[in-house]
Amino acid sequence: TMSILGLILAPWMAVSALFGQISGAAQKQALAFELERSKLERKAIDARLRLLQAQVEPHFLFNTLANVRELVDSGSTQASTLLGSLIAYLRAAVPRLQKPTTTIREELELVRAYLEIMHMRIPDRLQYSLHADSAAQHLDCPPMALLTLVENAVRHGIDPSEKGGRIDVRVETDGLHCKVRVVDTGAGLWQPAGAGGTGLATLRERLQLLFGEAARLELVRIAPHGVSAELDFPAARSAE
Structure with missing residues (x-):
């Protein structure tokens, strides 16, 4: 009887084992597929980030080179100083286009070089200050993020204002978030709150991809005139 029962059950046990093997293989294949899809999605996001980082508008660079040429042609001693500031900016800016992240300290170096150039262009219409808490200096920061906010303040705040204005950049951290404030006393915000130009739209997309x-x-x-650009993102300390 046991022999007959074994003969009856054996095929079913073999089929069950076979299905188990097939099911396990299918699960492994599905897991491998999901892992590969995740890798491809990550690569797509990284590629998109690199593309967005490369979209740094060079208009002010060409304007600055034109200003240098004018100063050279006029024999002004400021030409050398302006060229030095431009070189400092490029040294700070170019490596960041190839890096997925930078630090607050490095970003402030870039912003300072940019503002020095802008101050030479409109010395009577632009004042500025930069400050970052010591705890925030070595935090990771999306490349060109602070520069985008400052460029926006110059272009849409200071430049359109007949009297110019002041730009104050402040970076703080509570340990969980990095808080960036770029405040200008320029022409003010004529677009809907939270809007902005192409540079800010690109920055928003990068932030969405990253965080x-x-x-x-x-x-x-800001009353009576001016704008505060407020950027918050998760604080992560650089390994550098």
Whole structure:
């Protein structure tokens, strides 16, 4: 009887084992497929980030070179100083286009070089200050993020204002978030709150790819005139 029962059950046990093997192989294949898809999605995001980082508008670079030429042609001693500031900017800017991240300290070096150039262009219409808490200096920062906010303040705040204005850059951290504030006393915000030009739109897309909903970028009107660009993103200390 046991022999007959064994003969009856054996095929079913073999089939069950075979299905188990097939199921296990299918699960492994599905897991491998999901892992590969995740890698491809990550590569796509990285490629998109590199593309967005490369979209640094060079208009001010060409304007600065034109200004240098004018100063050279006029025999001005400022030409050498302006050229030196431009070289400092390029030394700070170019490597960042190839890096997925930078630090707050490095970003401030870039912003300072940029503002020095702008100050030479409109010395009577631009004043500025830069400050970062010591705890924030070595935090990771998306490349060109601070520069984008400062460029926006110059282009849409200081340049359109007959009297110019002041730009104050401040970076703080509470340990969980990095808080960036770029405040200008220029022409003010004529677009809807939270809007901005192409540079800010690109920055918002980069922040979304990097941090999802954990990052925030807003433009806030300041009375009687001026704008505060407020950027918050998760704090991560650089390994450097």
